[in-house]
Structure formats: C-alpha cells, structure tokens
Amino acid sequence: MQYHFTHNQSRKGNPYDNAVMESFYKSFKREILPGKQFHTKSQAILTRLDYLETYYNYERIHSNLNYLTPHEFETMNEFA
Template sequence: MESFFKTFKREVLPKRHFKTKAIARLEILNYLEVYYNKKRHHSSLGYMTPLQFELSNS
C-alpha cells in the first residue's frame, strides 16, 4: 500500500487542486479505473497491467 500511495501522490495530487470532494472522488476513481488498473505497468506483476495480470491468471 505504501508503494501505491507514493505513486498516487506523485502522479495525481501535485497536478491537481480539487474544488470539491465530489470532483476529487471522480478524479481518483478515473485514475484507478482508467489508468492505474488498465494502462499502468507494474514491475511486481512482470510489467503487465493489473487487468492483464488478472486475465492471464484466470
């Protein structure tokens, strides 16, 4: 989890200032569902995305 939060803080938070909590929630969900799980490669998963990893192990 520490690695995730470090990455999240580096990739999302410095770039944005959220005007409301609702906007922050939407942006965080977008980051997780669109980018982090489907496009971002992870060294711990053999440089696959979490989605690719899950599909290859099903």
C-alpha cells in the same frame, strides 16, 4: 505542499503489512496530485476513481506483476 493523507499502520512504526497501499499512495501523489486543486470532495473522489479505472488498472505496468498491468495479470491468471 501537504496533501494530508493518513497512513495506515498496523503497529506503531511498522507499515510493512500495508506496503501495497503505501506504494499506491506514492504513485497517486506523484502522478496525479501535483498541480491539482479540488474544490469539492466529489472532485477528489472522481479523480481517484478515474485514475484507478482508466490508468492504474489498465495502462500502468507494475514490476511486481512481471511488467504487466493489473488487468492483464488478472486476465492471464483467470483460470490458473
């Protein structure tokens, strides 16, 4: 199944400076897209926003943040 995401690369064949977004796209495609069908662009946008605002930032732990959620990490480092 093709999702037709456009990958952002700075130089031909060198996506390393965009590794964070590539990791996000990989997670999004694996965790949300299987079995989903969007009938409108608005549905796709709302699904993405819901994923970011209710799950990815507040529930999903990240190994590069010492196994904290982004929200927990920002809260702990707010005054650092």
